[in-house]
Amino acid sequence: MKELLIKLKMLSIREAQLKNKRVLLRLDLNLPMKDGKLTSTFRLRAALASIRYLLARQAKIILISHLGRPQGFDKRFSLEPIILELKRHLKVPIFWTEEVLSMAVRKKAERLDNSEILVLGNLRYLPEEEANDLKFAKELASLADIYVNDAFSCSHRAHASIVGVTKFLPSYAGLRMEEEIESLDRLLTRHPKPFLMLVGGAKLKDKTDTLRNILPIAERVALGGGTANTFLKAQGEEISESLYEESLLDVAREMINHYPEKLILPVDWLVEYLPSGGFRISDVGPLTLAILEREIAHAKTIFLAGNFGISEDERFRGGTEKILRIMAKTLKRTIISGGDTVGLAEQLNLLSRFAFVSTGGGATLEFLAGKPLPGLEALKERCPYCRGAFGGKHPSFQE
Numbered sequence: 001m002k003e004l005l006i007k008l009k010m011l012s013i014r015e016a017q018l019k020n021k022r023v024l025l026r027l028d029l030n031l032p033m034k035d036g037k038l039t040s041t042f043r044l045r046a047a048l049a050s051i052r053y054l055l056a057r058q059a060k061i062i063l064i065s066h067l068g069r070p071q072g073f074d075k076r077f078s079l080e081p082i083i084l085e086l087k088r089h090l091k092v093p094i095f096w097t098e099e100v101l102s103m104a105v106r107k108k109a110e111r112l113d114n115s116e117i118l119v120l121g122n123l124r125y126l127p128e129e130e131a132n133d134l135k136f137a138k139e140l141a142s143l144a145d146i147y148v149n150d151a152f153s154c155s156h157r158a159h160a161s162i163v164g165v166t167k168f169l170p171s172y173a174g175l176r177m178e179e180e181i182e183s184l185d186r187l188l189t190r191h192p193k194p195f196l197m198l199v200g201g202a203k204l205k206d207k208t209d210t211l212r213n214i215l216p217i218a219e220r221v222a223l224g225g226g227t228a229n230t231f232l233k234a235q236g237e238e239i240s241e242s243l244y245e246e247s248l249l250d251v252a253r254e255m256i257n258h259y260p261e262k263l264i265l266p267v268d269w270l271v272e273y274l275p276s277g278g279f280r281i282s283d284v285g286p287l288t289l290a291i292l293e294r295e296i297a298h299a300k301t302i303f304l305a306g307n308f309g310i311s312e313d314e315r316f317r318g319g320t321e322k323i324l325r326i327m328a329k330t331l332k333r334t335i336i337s338g339g340d341t342v343g344l345a346e347q348l349n350l351l352s353r354f355a356f357v358s359t360g361g362g363a364t365l366e367f368l369a370g371k372p373l374p375g376l377e378a379l380k381e382r383c384p385y386c387r388g389a390f391g392g393k394h395p396s397f398q399e
């Protein structure tokens with residue numbers, strides 16, 4: 001783990017002096033909710049390791065997160081339900097406010113005791129957050145002594161709490177961040193072969209770069225969901241009114257031609273008939289699932305990103321559920337990612353059965369596309385050792 005962070009040129013929270021320090025801790029507590037109730041607490045539970053690590057070392061935590069995409073202050077995007085959940089897991093004082101920055105916030109931050117937590121209001125109440133406004137970032141930073149990014153799943157966003165703040169504070173990667181980078185980097189560089197990548201989800205647009213990067217690496221890439229439809233259409237299948245992306249037909253054709261043995265497309269599917277007389281592909285069919293079952297049995301590393309059916313509708317979750325259950329039964333290196341997929345695995349009580357569950361959706365796909373993530377780049381730039389200070393020697397560098 002240490003070696004990887006050195007390779008990535010980041011400092012780990014493990015290397016920080018934490019006692020009596022005010023730590024600005026960026027988490028991704030953007031949890032899915034329905035009717036004001038949390039539908040998954042996975043991301044919150046994934047963040048507990050870093051919180052507990054900081055508390056045990058007598059740091060004072062100033063916790064920051066966004067939730068959803070509010071346009072200005074909006075009580076519907078309050079972190080309150082999430083804080084109530086946090087309180088169920090931690091037995092330390094947790095103070096919270098709807099304000100992001102104010103005199104009261106500053107005073108509270110200054111008076112915080114060791115092993116106490118102050119949670120600020122939803123960062124996206126303020127437009128400065130998404131604008132990566134440096135003045136705002138500086139003010140946020142001024143509340144603390146050090147900054148920890150444990151929000152891997154937000155690190156593809158160049159926002160003030162992810163990028164801007166690192167300009168003003170010594171900046172470290174949190175424990176979950178380390179784990180995410182370690183697991184995904186391993187997938188790109190050191191996975192047991194054969195490697196089977198299963199890519200579903202609604203849109204191919206979000207995944208073309210990931211597919212371009214993964215196709216040369218993986219032994220097999222199986223497609224499902226809306227992502228597969230553009231390929232089916234490119235192959236000349238009748239897909240009626242199914243979701244597909246016209247502008248990506250050539251990309252799909254090119255991939256089919258270039259990787260005919262690697263790409264696995266659905267061979268049968270469930271359809272929903274529409275009032276118009278047309279139909280919509282809504283899930284993969286039994287023959288496809290049988291092929292995938294064989295491929296999973298054959299592979300040593302299996303990664304699933306995105307659902308294989310229109311899973312908002314319970315009738316069309318069967319395919320993804322079957323894939324998850326088969327994956328959960330193998331003892332091989334299995335990884336899943338994406339909010340809908342992880343949410344479904346959580347509902348089925350299967351989360352503990354995977355080798356790794358990524359908190360990221362977009363961030364995971366971008367990492368696997370080989371793209372630099374702004375949040376990780378910012379941590380790299382802030383690593384004093386890697387920037388040449390102290391003779392360029394990273395403290396944990398052993399040779």
Ligand code: 3PG
Nearest residue numbers: 028030153154157361362
């Ligand atoms: C997510 O859920 O994808 C992350 O929390 C980032 O949120 P965003 O997609 O609204 O930037």
Ligand code: MG
Nearest residue numbers: 153361362363
């Ligand atoms: Mg997102």
